[in-house]
Amino acid sequence: MENPYYPIKSVIKDVIEETPTIKTLVIKPEKPMPFKAGQFMQLTVPGIGEAPFTPSSSSSRPELIDITILKTGRLTNYSHEVKKGDTVGLRGGFGEGYPLKELEGKEVLVVGGGVGLAPLRALLYYLFDNTDKLKRISIKYGARTPEELCYRREYDEWRKIDKTDLTVTIDKEHPDWDGRVGLVTTLLDDLDINLGNSIAVSCGPEIMLKFVSSKLESVGYKPEQIYLSMNRRMSCGIGKCGRCNIGSYLLCVDGPDMNYAKVKDIPGLFG
Amino acid sequence: MAGGGNARPLMENRFTNRFMCKFNWGVKIFGEVACKGCGRCIDACMGNIDIRAVMKGVAKDVQLVK
Numbered sequence: 001m002e003n004p005y006y007p008i009k010s011v012i013k014d015v016i017e018e019t020p021t022i023k024t025l026v027i028k029p030e031k032p033m034p035f036k037a038g039q040f041m042q043l044t045v046p047g048i049g050e051a052p053f054t055p056s057s058s059s060s061r062p063e064l065i066d067i068t069i070l071k072t073g074r075l076t077n078y079s080h081e082v083k084k085g086d087t088v089g090l091r092g093g094f095g096e097g098y099p100l101k102e103l104e105g106k107e108v109l110v111v112g113g114g115v116g117l118a119p120l121r122a123l124l125y126y127l128f129d130n131t132d133k134l135k136r137i138s139i140k141y142g143a144r145t146p147e148e149l150c151y152r153r154e155y156d157e158w159r160k161i162d163k164t165d166l167t168v169t170i171d172k173e174h175p176d177w178d179g180r181v182g183l184v185t186t187l188l189d190d191l192d193i194n195l196g197n198s199i200a201v202s203c204g205p206e207i208m209l210k211f212v213s214s215k216l217e218s219v220g221y222k223p224e225q226i227y228l229s230m231n232r233r234m235s236c237g238i239g240k241c242g243r244c245n246i247g248s249y250l251l252c253v254d255g256p257d258m259n260y261a262k263v264k265d266i267p268g269l270f271g
Numbered sequence: 272m273a274g275g276g277n278a279r280p281l282m283e284n285r286f287t288n289r290f291m292c293k294f295n296w297g298v299k300i301f302g303e304v305a306c307k308g309c310g311r312c313i314d315a316c317m318g319n320i321d322i323r324a325v326m327k328g329v330a331k332d333v334q335l336v337k
Contacts, residue, residue: 232278239300242292242297242300242305245288245292245296246278247291247296248295248296248299248300250300267284267287268278268279268280268281268284
């Protein structure tokens with residue numbers, strides 16, 4: 001049997017600087033690593049350790065994987081120092097990923113915050129490939145400042161795609177910004193979506209998920225229609241260690257994208 | 272957790288997680304109790320928490336509810 005803990009040797013093909021604190025590593029694994037949108041992978045930085053990240057590239061090209069990393073801790077600091085040509089390890093994809101079957105024929109509302117757009121980008125690429133099966137794709141995205149907007153270079157492209165709309169907001173007024181100002185939840189006040197036939201998918205900091213989920217409930221979404229990307233520090237990826245439990249659910253097996261109805265009553269869900 | 276989050280910020284969250292993980296969720300996920308009964312946690316506990324006493328207390332409360 002193949003050892004699930006054995007990382008596949010991979011080479012950094014490119015490093016893209018998204019924002020001052022966010023970098024995208026373009027990684028070429030030694031052998032193709034198929035994954036579903038929303039599934040996560042364990043990235044090994046040699047000598048440092050491994051941490052879970054969700055690929056932000058399209059699952060239809062598993063030979064080149066984009067991983068977007070926010071500089072926030074020990075391993076992410078080191079992963080910001082890797083250069084083109086360096087070797088890292090990858091193992092995955094683990095988890096259920098996004099409920100792609102359920103999205104068919106629906107109006108999909110995608111709510112992202114900060115670097116939370118990274119896993120959603122994998123979903124968006126899947127949705128863009130399958131626009132004929134969907135009613136609509138509505139993207140709401142918020143970040144702290146204009147510099148911290150992730151994938152800013154791609155927004156115009158996304159807006160041009162059939163049935164797609166994108167609204168971007170930043171938290172506070174900024175001299176270089178003439179768009180909307182306010183937290184991402186303010187974008188949910190004036191939704192023109194047929195709520196009965198819609199699914200909302202959200203990813204971002206836990207505190208944002210907390211307010212987004214309660215906001216979505218208050219505008220009329222049922223908990224079953226809300227999916228939250230609860231990406232925590234998954235460790236083994238195969239449901240053995242119990243590091244990532246939320247109640248009796250293990251995020252690495254049942255998630256990382258959980259139906260809000262399943263987890264909403266668990267005490268201390270958002271910390 | 273990244274972004275400064277803490278999945279279980281309160282002591283009661285962590286305490287509950289320990290016992291629920293061993294005796295409730297462990298049974299649900301793996302089909303068996305996740306405590307072997309070796310007793311090392313009782314010896315090692317600096318807070319003097321006896322897992323047997325906690326479970327007896329829980330059992331008593333469960334009976335009271337019934």
